[in-house]
Amino acid sequence: MKKLECYVRPEKLEPIKKGLFELGIKGMSISNVKGHGSQRGIKLVGRAGEYCVEWIEKLKLEIIIKDNGQLDEIINCIIENAKTGKPGDGKIFIIPVEDAIRIRTNEKGESCL
Amino acid sequence: MKKLECYVRPEKLEPIKKGLFELGIKGMSISNVKGHGSQRGIKLVGRAGEYCVEWIEKLKLEIIIKDNGQLDEIINCIIENAKTGKPGDGKIFIIPVEDAIRIRTNEKGESCL
Amino acid sequence: MKKLECYVRPEKLEPIKKGLFELGIKGMSISNVKGHGSQRGIKLVGRAGEYCVEWIEKLKLEIIIKDNGQLDEIINCIIENAKTGKPGDGKIFIIPVEDAIRIRTNEKGESCL
Amino acid sequence: MAEADIALIFVCTALVFIMTPGLAFFYGGLLRKKSMINMMAMCFVSIAVVSVLWFFIGYSLAFSPDVGGGFIGGFDYIGLYGIKYDDYFVGIYTDAIPQMLYMVFQLMFAIITVAIIASPFAERVNFGAFIIFISCWLILVYSPIAHWVWGEGGWLRVMGALDFAGGTVVHINVGFASLAVALVIGPRKGYKKEPMEPSNVPYVLLGTALLWIGWFAFNGGSALGANDTAVIAMFNTHLAACAAGFVWMIIEYVRSGKFSMLGLATGALAGLVAVTPASGFIEPWAALIIGVVVAPICYTTLTIRNRSKIDESLDAWAVHGWGGIWGAIATGIFATIGATSAITGNPGQIWTQIVGVIVTAAYSFIVTFVIAIVIHKLIGLRSTEEEEYIGLDISCHGEIAQG
Amino acid sequence: MAEADIALIFVCTALVFIMTPGLAFFYGGLLRKKSMINMMAMCFVSIAVVSVLWFFIGYSLAFSPDVGGGFIGGFDYIGLYGIKYDDYFVGIYTDAIPQMLYMVFQLMFAIITVAIIASPFAERVNFGAFIIFISCWLILVYSPIAHWVWGEGGWLRVMGALDFAGGTVVHINVGFASLAVALVIGPRKGYKKEPMEPSNVPYVLLGTALLWIGWFAFNGGSALGANDTAVIAMFNTHLAACAAGFVWMIIEYVRSGKFSMLGLATGALAGLVAVTPASGFIEPWAALIIGVVVAPICYTTLTIRNRSKIDESLDAWAVHGWGGIWGAIATGIFATIGATSAITGNPGQIWTQIVGVIVTAAYSFIVTFVIAIVIHKLIGLRSTEEEEYIGLDISCHGEIAQG
Amino acid sequence: MAEADIALIFVCTALVFIMTPGLAFFYGGLLRKKSMINMMAMCFVSIAVVSVLWFFIGYSLAFSPDVGGGFIGGFDYIGLYGIKYDDYFVGIYTDAIPQMLYMVFQLMFAIITVAIIASPFAERVNFGAFIIFISCWLILVYSPIAHWVWGEGGWLRVMGALDFAGGTVVHINVGFASLAVALVIGPRKGYKKEPMEPSNVPYVLLGTALLWIGWFAFNGGSALGANDTAVIAMFNTHLAACAAGFVWMIIEYVRSGKFSMLGLATGALAGLVAVTPASGFIEPWAALIIGVVVAPICYTTLTIRNRSKIDESLDAWAVHGWGGIWGAIATGIFATIGATSAITGNPGQIWTQIVGVIVTAAYSFIVTFVIAIVIHKLIGLRSTEEEEYIGLDISCHGEIAQG
Numbered sequence A, B, C: 001m002k003k004l005e006c007y008v009r010p011e012k013l014e015p016i017k018k019g020l021f022e023l024g025i026k027g028m029s030i031s032n033v034k035g036h037g038s039q040r041g042i043k044l045v046g047r048a049g050e051y052c053v054e055w056i057e058k059l060k061l062e063i064i065i066k067d068n069g070q071l072d073e074i075i076n077c078i079i080e081n082a083k084t085g086k087p088g089d090g091k092i093f094i095i096p097v098e099d100a101i102r103i104r105t106n107e108k109g110e111s112c113l
Numbered sequence D, E, F: 001m002a003e004a005d006i007a008l009i010f011v012c013t014a015l016v017f018i019m020t021p022g023l024a025f026f027y028g029g030l031l032r033k034k035s036m037i038n039m040m041a042m043c044f045v046s047i048a049v050v051s052v053l054w055f056f057i058g059y060s061l062a063f064s065p066d067v068g069g070g071f072i073g074g075f076d077y078i079g080l081y082g083i084k085y086d087d088y089f090v091g092i093y094t095d096a097i098p099q100m101l102y103m104v105f106q107l108m109f110a111i112i113t114v115a116i117i118a119s120p121f122a123e124r125v126n127f128g129a130f131i132i133f134i135s136c137w138l139i140l141v142y143s144p145i146a147h148w149v150w151g152e153g154g155w156l157r158v159m160g161a162l163d164f165a166g167g168t169v170v171h172i173n174v175g176f177a178s179l180a181v182a183l184v185i186g187p188r189k190g191y192k193k194e195p196m197e198p199s200n201v202p203y204v205l206l207g208t209a210l211l212w213i214g215w216f217a218f219n220g221g222s223a224l225g226a227n228d229t230a231v232i233a234m235f236n237t238h239l240a241a242c243a244a245g246f247v248w249m250i251i252e253y254v255r256s257g258k259f260s261m262l263g264l265a266t267g268a269l270a271g272l273v274a275v276t277p278a279s280g281f282i283e284p285w286a287a288l289i290i291g292v293v294v295a296p297i298c299y300t301t302l303t304i305r306n307r308s309k310i311d312e313s314l315d316a317w318a319v320h321g322w323g324g325i326w327g328a329i330a331t332g333i334f335a336t337i338g339a340t341s342a343i344t345g346n347p348g349q350i351w352t353q354i355v356g357v358i359v360t361a362a363y364s365f366i367v368t369f370v371i372a373i374v375i376h377k378l379i380g381l382r383s384t385e386e387e388e389y390i391g392l393d394i395s396c397h398g399e400i401a402q403g
């Protein structure tokens, strides 16, 4: 099993979700993070004049998937739906997962994804 | 060391915490996530009529534990306290951890958990 | 590649960030968590009298870095900037990462950090 | 001159003012967080723009002496020229308050009306175009209709249409104008595909409370004096809101098993709308009936709108438009105080009311449609798709609702 | 008829109205986020339900001519029958304002009283049962007590008990009723085991501000006219709130080293409660004393309640009940304007006040207890355990406070 | 005695009261979340402290008969001694309202002034020292200046300086006092290095709305009666706010391409400030000009302050100070109603105004500086560095804004 940790633009959530659904991926979790990277920060406006916010709101998408050939397909799907081509599109990290348990049924292993 | 990432129902936090305390586990972190899985979504009500929210509020519990025999005990404890038997109870994922450092003391390794 | 998961005091974010920048680390993400550990909890005040909050607001800092010699330097930098010496300073966990992908460019591997 | 009347209308003006910020929170809480400030911005900018225009031209077009056929006022009060601060209003309703006070009280009505029209622009407005749009709309739609109903010589008034506090001018008008805008501007990206849940129910309730207290002043103050008509109008207003809010909540409960607060708030709003034209003409039992009946009416129109592809996002049409229509007709049925109606043996009043409804709705819809389409073609009423996805708070205002 | 009195009471009515949404935010902010909307819902539904019942029967029971022994009014004003919109009130206090205005001003008092009683239902209410409960409570508890104190021929009034703006009727009454409900309904699941921290302090402060401004109208308006009694009542109200809020904050500071704003807000509320029965009868220095003294009293009762197992969640008993008791007694000590008291050589007034306190508290507690237990047995006052754990916002209202 | 005047000023008092909670939200929303409650706490504690001190001594120093040279009042009204609740004010402005009402109306002015001064303490206050500071400041700065301008025999009044509703007393005064405090207390830790973004724009807008409605009462009520001066003052107030808010938004749009709502809110506030001294003396067109001009003035001062190292965190100096200065001068230019000015052939009035500005600003700055530095040396105006980093909400109040 692998865990994908994807940092993406919040406004891209819906297309990504749709894409993953079409691949049959249903289990996932999202949370709000703020990120820093090659994107320069966004300009916001105060009472008079602009200031730059260095921490940009991103969405962190966590998906645990089976360790089969689908991995690339899934990554491509996310890339496709998350890309704008401008700095700040985000990254995907792949992290090993040793096991999974479904609380409802005590099931273990890949079957519970 | 292992990291447990548990996605659970927010209302189950207190019993889980109590259970873990009884096992001597004190270090943990929680955050709010929204999740998607076999649970169908919940029905909310708008100005007139219902709509379905696909992203359901879950709690993500992160616990780094020692790599000793206690693992199963801990997992069972979480399952016990988090289970309702209905879809949406959540999952536990086990992720390898290479090292841990306690910032306060510069300690390294299992002793700092 | 390694992932550092650091649980730190929220008010220490700015110095940590500055320190990391000086080391050339620019990519990172933060999120709000609540934590439990050796710190006893903080006392808050209700309508009459105090109560103790067991879950303390912490910041979770996630940094994926290259697997080169810099690791220790980075960790020391975080420790230095996050330490107060009192319980609650937090911990750093090191988690293996298998791969990274930059969505904008489809780049893979260490180069995209 | 009656000092007490000044005291009351002074305060009512302040309370009607607070309705627009109230609407900002009501509307804002119903939208996604990423465009909440934008909605509030439309409400607040309406305050600024309408006030300045009202000073220059709006009040004159609506309330200076008629220049032809009861259709529109003239230019006598341009820049408030000719209104001395100590002139007492020698108008149709009262000579007890200074004209200046009447002017600013009426201004607050114009502001809230214009702010309501933000509904179909929600989460997708080109803010600059919105400012131009509301400027045109105030002059070409609001001021004329205000003149018809309230201006000396206004044709609807002459015809005998009853509208105590602005059901026609404000609510029917804005309801159909919103529909017209919705048709021109088109639905939000992802409408009906992506979730668009209300992001802040407490804000909606705060907005409801501010609208509600403002409405006491809106309807009660329309008596233009500290007298028993003001009192009865206030109580009727309150009772209709309570009845409608409760019934709406019950309808929702029957349908979905939930006691929806958005439902109660929307119902109360519908009740406030419906009782507006009747408020000073009826007795409390009639207000109760008006409130009870408006809930299923607007619940139905809102449901129909919801099922359609028309993204009239905050349902000004369903609630203000149809609540206003029912209110106008109900005035023809139930008026007993200072006016006659069906129940006092004048069934013809109902037809008079219906004429008022149809002409107002038609005029408002058509002229608004034309204004909207012209501006849309010239500069575009909508933000870009990217701005819309990012959210207008950041892309248009450079601000984040809660950072 | 005095137009200025109408103007003032009209506006006061609107301002007292805003107290109930204010309470919604005050209470709501003190609860966990998962049941915040539910608390607001109880407040808003109180507005709707009480208003409709007041129209049908509540006002009649409280204020129509006595039907026996000063205990309760009759059915003369059922459905407001017999109250013409232009009848001036020929009552005990004033003939300057229309009875309709007096009726709606009093309605706002009834609403806020009923809303306060939401306290022991917090986070665990069966919402349907709550609606039934408050309906019964309005008729069987509030209306009678209002009649005793304010009705023509009411026995407490005849006995000479002083209550300027409703310390007995509103606060002592609701405090002991809340205690009774708390005993019947039982504590929240996990009470004293799980954390139940206040989720939104700014909302509490917003609520405090709205309650405060409303209280000016509540107490000041109880003079029923634009006169110097209204003015002194308003100032006394403000001064007592300031003193009590400050002292409470200092007590907290001494105890825990923190300048608690929940403390200041609760103290101010206690001050507002305590000064209510005395507000129009006393001079400012007495208001200051009342405010200073109420803070340690209610701080103590609240602490005692906190240590007990009784989950009277938002402390209506500790703050309204005991603040009201102190206020009632203080009125017997300090009244100098238009009334006599201990300091003007009539110590017997204190005993009269105490009789009023005891009878009201006992009646309210017992009758409320009976109503609550009957409803609890028949349909259950509580939500299910699962609903409670999930939070009533989702399970009962299908809504999320901030999504 | 005029009942209608009582009715109006009673309500205006309540509305001016709400400005301070409004300011709490306005200021609070502009700060980081970790010190939001602290800012609200400073506003709320100002209500409590100023009210009690006003009762004991503040009102007396400001409004009891002069004790020498027009500089300060005496001790005649200590503890409101000698003010009977039914005394009518036989003062300079009016004999229509009870002195008690005048006293409490004025109290609300004192409260909001003191609350504005929280600006330079933002996110770094030693709360205990703040309470001491504002106590001294009320007595040594506010009360004297109020006496100069409004007290019978006050030297600025005698000199002929025009200040309708407190531009000098409130705004110039508080602006320069805030600057003095900022210099003493020093910038926040990390100022200009760490991000310090506004955390809640909707709160800022809520605060703006409450300030705005309160300002109707602040300026309109300063006519001290229900008359046409009140009306014109209210309308001028509104128009200036609208114009200034709109122009500020446009300036921001030109500079950064964004329609900033913080900009609109700040501009509206600047407009409200600037029109204050002129509000009852001018005609609407002049209010429009005052509003249009104040926006670039305060935009500039705010930008200058922003670029400096002075952390006058919420810009009371830039907005209130300079808005007030422009307003004072503009009064000398445009006054036509009940006063003369440059445009009515009395250019000397401008100089009189400027003298008032300079003396007030200098007195306020110097005395505040001394008070601040003495307190700072003795007990320290600042919280510890650690408290500041953790955030004052937790460290000083033991509370979390949204948990």
Ligand SMILES: Nc1ncnc2c1ncn2[C@@H]1O[C@H](COP(=O)(O)OP(=O)(O)O)[C@@H](O)[C@H]1O
Pocket: A007, A008, A033, A034, A035, A036, A037, A038, A039, A040, A056, A058, A086, A087, A088, A089, A090, A091, C026, C027, C028, C029, C030, C062, C063, C064, C065, C102, C103, C104, C113
């Ligand atoms: N090394 C990293 N560790 C953790 N998070 C990262 C890292 N690099 C990027 N991120 C996350 O991804 C987001 C987008 O990255 P950024 O570098 O701005 O854009 P891009 O990937 O297009 O160059 C960041 O805001 C941050 O949340």
Ligand SMILES: Nc1ncnc2c1ncn2[C@@H]1O[C@H](COP(=O)(O)OP(=O)(O)O)[C@@H](O)[C@H]1O
Pocket: A026, A027, A028, A029, A030, A062, A063, A064, A065, A102, A103, A104, A113, B007, B008, B033, B034, B035, B036, B037, B038, B039, B040, B056, B058, B086, B087, B088, B089, B090, B091
């Ligand atoms: N593959 C997955 N990756 C990440 N999160 C998951 C995954 N599957 C489930 N989750 C999380 O667990 C929660 C509960 O899962 P769900 O499938 O709804 O219930 P159940 O485990 O009872 O079938 C989800 O809401 C989501 O947050």
Ligand SMILES: Nc1ncnc2c1ncn2[C@@H]1O[C@H](COP(=O)(O)OP(=O)(O)O)[C@@H](O)[C@H]1O
Pocket: B026, B027, B028, B029, B030, B062, B063, B064, B065, B102, B103, B104, B113, C007, C008, C033, C034, C035, C036, C037, C038, C039, C040, C056, C058, C086, C087, C088, C089, C090, C091
């Ligand atoms: N075993 C653990 N698993 C997950 N998070 C932990 C663990 N131990 C500590 N933390 C996180 O680190 C924070 C600080 O830890 P704590 O034990 O209080 O302080 P210290 O590290 O100084 O002893 C906690 O609040 C929690 O968020």
